[in-house]
Amino acid sequence: MGSPAQPAWVGAAVCAGCHKEQVDRWRVSDHALAYALILDMQGETEAAIEYLEDSLDRFGDKPDLLAALINIYQRARRRPQAAELLIRRLRNRSGNGLH
Secondary structure (H helix, E strand, O other): OOOOOOOOOOOHHHHHHHHHHHHHHHHOOHHHHHHHHHHHHOOOHHHHHHHHHHHHHHHOOOHHHHHHHHHHHHHHOOOHHHHHHHHHHHHHHHOOOOO
16 A cells, blocks of 8 residues: 555635635735745746736735735846836835835
């Protein structure tokens, strides 16, 4: 008899099939932002970008999501035009003279 298979991560999309409200709340939580940053730190930058971009598409210009995505874009030196666009969106959204 072999050892049991390790559980595999199936992703939030599978969970959302039955638990959409819970997944939607989680996607804009501090835990979700930490998850994206962990993905990035583990070298899965594209997965982190995709995750945050999807969250912005679904939930709009939430300042925390914008800031996290800008941070990843800039650190990875990827998508400079997209980072500039997000910085403008964040400035417009915050209206507080963000630099």
